[in-house]
Amino acid sequence: MPSEPWVKLLAVRDCRPECPRYLEVDGFELAVIHLMDPDRFFVVKNSCPHAGGNLAAGTVEGGVVTCPWHQWSFNLDSGECTTSASVKLHRYDCRIEDGYLYARLAAPG
Numbered sequence: 001m002p003s004e005p006w007v008k009l010l011a012v013r014d015c016r017p018e019c020p021r022y023l024e025v026d027g028f029e030l031a032v033i034h035l036m037d038p039d040r041f042f043v044v045k046n047s048c049p050h051a052g053g054n055l056a057a058g059t060v061e062g063g064v065v066t067c068p069w070h071q072w073s074f075n076l077d078s079g080e081c082t083t084s085a086s087v088k089l090h091r092y093d094c095r096i097e098d099g100y101l102y103a104r105l106a107a108p109g
């Protein structure tokens with residue numbers, strides 16, 4: 001089965017560390033999250049899997065994003081929720097090339 005194509009999202013320099021950023025690309029609503037120490041990026045579906053909260057308006061600390069609606073938290077490395085084992089963050093593959101962040105955008109399976 002062919003993989004989704006890589007989609008250019010934005011310049012890495014436009015992603016402030018620990019400050020999620022909302023993006024809408026090709027109909028996908030995304031939260032882009034830049035972590036420091038180590039320096040890395042995550043692209044996740046912006047809609048919180050609990051009840052659709054705006055994750056781009058959430059807080060980020062220690063590799064965890066916390067939704068602003070009911071404060072459920074999600075580990076960015078695993079996607080696991082620290083509040084409920086029944087939900088998981090939808091993360092997209094992403095990579096950096098020539099100073100830009102790219103992602104493979106696919107509907108959650």
Ligand code: FES
Nearest residue numbers: 048051053067070
């Ligand atoms: S909608 Fe995100 S914690 Fe409830």
